[in-house]
Amino acid sequence: MRSSSDAGSRPGKVDSAKEDIPERHGSRSPGTLKVIGLGPGNSDYLTPSARHALKEADVIVGYKGYIELIDTDILQDKNVISTGMRGEIERCLKAIDAAMAGKKTVVVSSGDPGIYGMAGLVMELLHEKNLLHKVEVEIIPGIPALSAAASLLGAPLMHDFAVVSLSDLLTPWEVIKKRLITALEADFVIVIYNPRSRKRNWQLSEALKLVIEYRGGAVPVGIVRNAARTDQQVSVVRADQVDAESIDMLTILFVGNSKTRQRGEFMVTPRGYLDKYGHR
Amino acid sequence: MRSSSDAGSRPGKVDSAKEDIPERHGSRSPGTLKVIGLGPGNSDYLTPSARHALKEADVIVGYKGYIELIDTDILQDKNVISTGMRGEIERCLKAIDAAMAGKKTVVVSSGDPGIYGMAGLVMELLHEKNLLHKVEVEIIPGIPALSAAASLLGAPLMHDFAVVSLSDLLTPWEVIKKRLITALEADFVIVIYNPRSRKRNWQLSEALKLVIEYRGGAVPVGIVRNAARTDQQVSVVRADQVDAESIDMLTILFVGNSKTRQRGEFMVTPRGYLDKYGHR
CATH class of the missing domain: 3.30.950.10 (Tetrapyrrole methylase, C-terminal domain)
Known part of the structure; x- marks a missing residue:
């Protein structure tokens, strides 16, 4: 069983690798891949955790309709990669590439990325490409629809x-x-x-x-x-x-x-x- | 169909009474009753909307295990009414009384108050007491468990x-x-x-x-x-x-x-x- 002693300060962090298989840590890419939920899209429902991830990001990837929900002051000076409907696989691949290249990368979903959102496809592609343990991946929940x-x-x-x-x-x-x-x-x-x-x-x-x-x-x-x-x-x-x-x-x-x-x-x-x- | 033109600034506000049945408004108690979700209980996942409701509250009502999850600086100068397990009905009745007495009242749930949380019991009791249109009630979602x-x-x-x-x-x-x-x-x-x-x-x-x-x-x-x-x-x-x-x-x-x-x-x-x- 994985456990997290610092979950209080970093909720949602899947940090088992740190404890169970320490050698993984050294072989990981320097980038991070966070899949975050915007909630309904209104900033009153954006969690501090998701806002922090957006602020820290080098690269923000998402469907353009969702990118438009983010406050423009957060998007300033970021590399924003947005694509249209049905671009799900393309978006996830670009995000994985950015994380592997060492960038702090955020993939945005509306609602909760874990409910019919982008979390699954990101995880599936990481698995397919045998990168699941090369990229530090974190899913940050949002208020579901x-x-x-x-x-x-x-x-x-x-x-x-x-x-x-x-x-x-x-x-x-x-x-x-x-x-x-x-x-x-x-x-x-x-x-x-x-x-x-x-x-x-x-x-x-x-x-x-x-x-x-x-x-x-x-x-x-x-x-x-x-x-x-x-x-x-x-x-x-x-x-x-x-x-x-x-x-x-x-x-x-x-x-x-x-x-x-x-x-x-x-x-x-x-x-x-x-x-x-x-x-x- | 209800619609809300100011949902952008006040998400989650059930404001149909304002538009559909304006006469209700005059007969409402001056207090408000907000049922909010704390999410997992970590402040990184508390939405700005729920935090705002807590900060503005006169009275905060909840199971003591959940009250303990709230930052103590928010609880200062509030009337906090906490009870133990199985005190659900008692808590909701106290919250309704406070709202009817004109207080800004907040009932807290962990997770999302709408999923096995306090939203249902509050609504049921308001209906039983024929107060559903006398108290301005608002459910503020949280990150569900x-x-x-x-x-x-x-x-x-x-x-x-x-x-x-x-x-x-x-x-x-x-x-x-x-x-x-x-x-x-x-x-x-x-x-x-x-x-x-x-x-x-x-x-x-x-x-x-x-x-x-x-x-x-x-x-x-x-x-x-x-x-x-x-x-x-x-x-x-x-x-x-x-x-x-x-x-x-x-x-x-x-x-x-x-x-x-x-x-x-x-x-x-x-x-x-x-x-x-x-x-x-």
Whole structure:
């Protein structure tokens, strides 16, 4: 088991190599590779740890839409490498090259890099290139989209939940469908990422049909677009009243479990305290 | 649909009442009630938004173990109301009373208050007491334990995942067991909260038996105790090598899906980029 005695001052640092396999240390590249989460993109939700990594960086790599979320004063005097959508592998390779060349390198993700973010691809590529122990890599978590969005809805995630991406770009629809059905059967609250894009326009309607079939049309669905950004939109509606056509890639949905209720403008999934301990 | 034009400056603020039902505003108590997430408890992961709420507060309410995580300079000159374990309802009622009495009141949770945290109970009690529209309530997300822990393991959550608490204090074991089995069948990565306590000592072993039955003994399991705290411990082992006896309430576990692999000291669930786009 790895343990970290200095985690208090350097949270998130994976420092086991230091203790377990000291010889690795000498053979590592002088650069570092940090994969950080910006959270929703608003600086009020950027952790000190992520801000520090950005400030210290020589090279900042990311999708241009996310780079734009960073305060311009942080980006000054940095080598910023940004690419468009679908440039994920290219971006990660450039970041690895920079770290191997001795640069303090930061890869940015929106939300949490560990949830459908860049952490996985960075780790996979480091493994493929046999560099996992040559580069000092650190993942710095961010406020995930599911947390930012849930906070605006009230408390939809107070009980067990399942997180499903509807994107079938890398996952067959049959796998996604099976996950939705089993999550519905087991009464999980369901968080839906990547519900719909211009090209991927039928999956959400199929998912909502399943929701209504298994949970009924009245189950509350929370819809949050651009959580904690300037054009944030929040609503709670019945499943049979969701307007799928109005939903896009920047939206995240929450399907209530059998006990979730709409409470005023909010959506609340009870944990069970009040049933057990009274206050009725 | 609610929308927020000033979300850029005040992320997370649920401000729909201001726009939709202005008359509510006049009847609200002068106090505020903010439910905030401390994240792992280390100040490097406390968001500026949560820190601001703590600094501005008149009254800070929380479980004493979490109050201890807050920098003492923030707590100076505050009315701090802390109670022990199982005091959840009492704490929330005291916080609601303070907010109704006009105080700027903050309820603290570790991690994200929206994930098995205090947000739900606060909302439920406000609803029960018919105060949901009398108190200006705001949920401020924090880095969830699952994100802090995953970041130390590498990238276990790169694909669809299910989050299950093994505590049967408020949920029957049969419900928990069904959720575990369906999540295993649908190949979700599974995050296990509240795996074991001194009194609740058999559920984790039962859960691990199911994991081995459905996924085999070799599936990687990530174990993180006290993520980003001073006595942080991190390990990745095979499911059939987990020492259940060594695991306590401060630990969170990650069960890989069929594609998750141990990579050096890390645990990585591929998203599928490399299979689709090459680099082999």
